[in-house]
Amino acid sequence: MFPEEKSSQRSEGLRQRLLHKLLYCTGDMQHLHTLMQDQPLSVQLLEWSLRGVSGVIMVDNPVSGALILIALTLSSPWQAVLGSIGLLASTVTAIIIGHEREEVSRGQYGYNGMLVALLIGAFNSAGDWYWWLLLPACVAGATTTFVSSGLAPVLDRWDLPVSVFPFNTVLLLYLSCTGTNNPYYPNYPAQPLGAPLINNDTRLHVPKLLQGVVLGVGQIYACDALGPTVLILGAVLLFSPIMALHALLGSGIGTLAGLSVSVRRDALYSGLTGFNGALGCMAVGGLLFSLNWRTHVFAIVCAFLSSYADIAFSNVLANAGLPASSWAATLTVTLMLLVTGRALSSYRIHPRRNSPEQYLQTPSQWTENNTSSNTV
């Protein structure tokens, strides 16, 4: 062999090894999961928890989970602590009430607990590092596991995932139970998204609006800082570029929907109008249906419906000072999974831990876009 050929082979090998290292962290990292099964329980629990962290945004990748945890810590260390406590409480409860290791290891019982603890922290008006808050964070986290476990057989009849129903239920219960003027656990009252009686200032600040679209992704974790939100987007990108794109698209659609019924300006700028759209768009566009132009259109429809429903729920629940959290996206996605029309139901993917990219290759369903640049 000639030396040039050898060198080119070596550099090719190096490139491939580098690519391998990067690809190692993408997708659902099933290989790591298999590897972990021989490790001690504490190490396994760490992997399960990190998968749980990423599960909030419908991702199943421990490295994404770690990135998101870093993002949350950057945004607010107290929130990161609270979220972790909630995550542990719900995961440990799942083990105690006797759930199969296989279910727990997929982070199934983690993300609801984390979310509810994060939102309890976000609505608490007693300030950061109010240590008594760890108590309701634990109790609420554990309660989500009971609700998850109880909802599963009901929803399973129609082949539906439990999704974030437990988080939404337990958050409403916690906030109604404590209220806004509780001496121990006071909360901020939730504001309706709908326009107040006095008119909005008429000029729209476009850069702030665009920032709001990006922040919509961070609001899934109740995080409204730009830097951490970009990191969260990166974590999603690692699992699946398709989902990252749909997250941004959905958040944009949510902002459009908000503009069309003239919601509060600060809700547009802080991303509060976007996150339900983002969740709806991500779920339909790739995660629960194999992606093609039809399901892409349905993802857009789902994002619009989620966003409008969120505005509706927010206006109604605000009468009792309660937030709409992600009820709208959860219900709309559930509705989409139930739709029996063949144009949608024939692309249904049964909930497994796979990134959308793995479904692009099925030639019978989506041959024409097979060579698209979206495939990782």
Next chain:
Amino acid sequence: MFPEEKSSQRSEGLRQRLLHKLLYCTGDMQHLHTLMQDQPLSVQLLEWSLRGVSGVIMVDNPVSGALILIALTLSSPWQAVLGSIGLLASTVTAIIIGHEREEVSRGQYGYNGMLVALLIGAFNSAGDWYWWLLLPACVAGATTTFVSSGLAPVLDRWDLPVSVFPFNTVLLLYLSCTGTNNPYYPNYPAQPLGAPLINNDTRLHVPKLLQGVVLGVGQIYACDALGPTVLILGAVLLFSPIMALHALLGSGIGTLAGLSVSVRRDALYSGLTGFNGALGCMAVGGLLFSLNWRTHVFAIVCAFLSSYADIAFSNVLANAGLPASSWAATLTVTLMLLVTGRALSSYRIHPRRNSPEQYLQTPSQWTENNTSSNTV
């Protein structure tokens, strides 16, 4: 043959042909439906849509649908336009998301879209011919199809029809989303049926009350004019005299129920207290159960329950400025379909497109009243 015999035969033939022409338009007109299957899609879509128009009042007859559309146009042309747009939007959406032609052709996906568009128009406080309203009428109409399609597999487990759940859901979402002081889509706030703090004027105006009973049937289409209401009643009569009678009976029961808990006088006079009773009474008395004296009693019970539930829902939802629309009748009829007591459940008719009259002849179920004058 003698000439007299010939002439009598001829006049007999003429009479029969006339009767045939009239009878041609009664019942569910299955013959027309069969005939239509060779026509171009646009003509078929017209038949489907007219069946959808009549489906609002649980009738399945395109001529009834045409009569009702005329009634609505007489009452308010703008409302007729809005309703038609909603109807088309929901029917076309059903075709797009891939529903079977058979289902769509029965008008299954039409009536919810029409109703939601009619009510969006009725609650809109921006006045008639506010063209921007076509946008939400289209979106809401299309959304009812998604909700219909998603609810169907859930309710199907208990053999329940989707009925007007989608309309009720989407209407509440639209009204909560836009609210009463939206700059683009302002709505009138809904008033509770319950008595206000200041006492009602003590004298009851009986003729107005009786007119309210008739208007109760028109209120199913959000129409409160007497002439069009009579036309709508005629359209129901064409499909089934039994249902027309039960509609009036139910509306009367609703008015009685309203009187017994002293609701607002203007609600009694405008027929708002009657329409849930009318729907409940029609559904149980003939449409979903084969008619006999037992189911007739249950129809009366259902009308009372629907009416009281409507007053209850209306009082609660008015706290958020929302109307109770036909939630009460829909839920009560669903409850009646679920009742397992043999005295009711053994007369259950499985939802098909037949007028109640066709079930009167089954001798095993109702021999004693077989010769009743109710049979058409």
Next chain:
Amino acid sequence: MFPEEKSSQRSEGLRQRLLHKLLYCTGDMQHLHTLMQDQPLSVQLLEWSLRGVSGVIMVDNPVSGALILIALTLSSPWQAVLGSIGLLASTVTAIIIGHEREEVSRGQYGYNGMLVALLIGAFNSAGDWYWWLLLPACVAGATTTFVSSGLAPVLDRWDLPVSVFPFNTVLLLYLSCTGTNNPYYPNYPAQPLGAPLINNDTRLHVPKLLQGVVLGVGQIYACDALGPTVLILGAVLLFSPIMALHALLGSGIGTLAGLSVSVRRDALYSGLTGFNGALGCMAVGGLLFSLNWRTHVFAIVCAFLSSYADIAFSNVLANAGLPASSWAATLTVTLMLLVTGRALSSYRIHPRRNSPEQYLQTPSQWTENNTSSNTV
């Protein structure tokens, strides 16, 4: 034989006969039920009704039912009359709509009717012996039977009991329908459990608090007098000492939960914070799961969840002037029955009319505590 032996044998026989007489009235008294089947219908109806009275507190024993009826009469004769009317209305309705004698005879269709009539009386602000109230008590009682009969096939899919869902539903409907300023049927508005804006008086009155724990059991029947409550507890003790203990334990837990989020003092003292906890604790601890240390812990968890959920529901529903009644316990117990974790679900007892004591003897499930003093 020696005379001493004879005398000791005789006294032994006497003791055994006495014990027999006492034991005759304990448990579910299946023997009486079998005996009754030859009696005339009116006598049977009495037994069914007394079982229905005891069914409110999840007991199935006609002697307990009679004791409870006496307790209610002592507390308020008018309430006892109202409750009996509601009980009869719902039982008779069940017979009319054609339910199997076997179901009716278990008191299945009685307790919801009784509860709704009792609560209609408790919320009525027109005073005792307001005879017009018998009308809604009858109608509401009959309606609970329709709701029971309709909910049964839905809940049956997941093997869930109908429980007091019908009572809770019909009570909310009645109170929303009539409201607080109805000229015929005025009601007291329900107060939220949550603390008012002005601070509670800081000193806690411990004896009143302990009395509140006991009163929590009476509040299940809307009774807040100490004497009758003790009699009700005695009636539960007759059926099952385990359930009586769990009732007190659950009520205590409810009071603790109330203290932890600082609810109104008078709610703590009157037992309003305790009764949902008591119901939740009784249902999980013995009635629906075979008792062992694990299910005992879950009973405590269920009592906490029920109590917190009750505070939450009460705060939300009070916005519309409505009470939370026993929604919290009903929903929490239903959730516990759905939980799929093996640590709980493997001890599930399928709803039959047996006292928890009969399940203590199954050695495969609970051998270690078999010799416990709890066994009757």
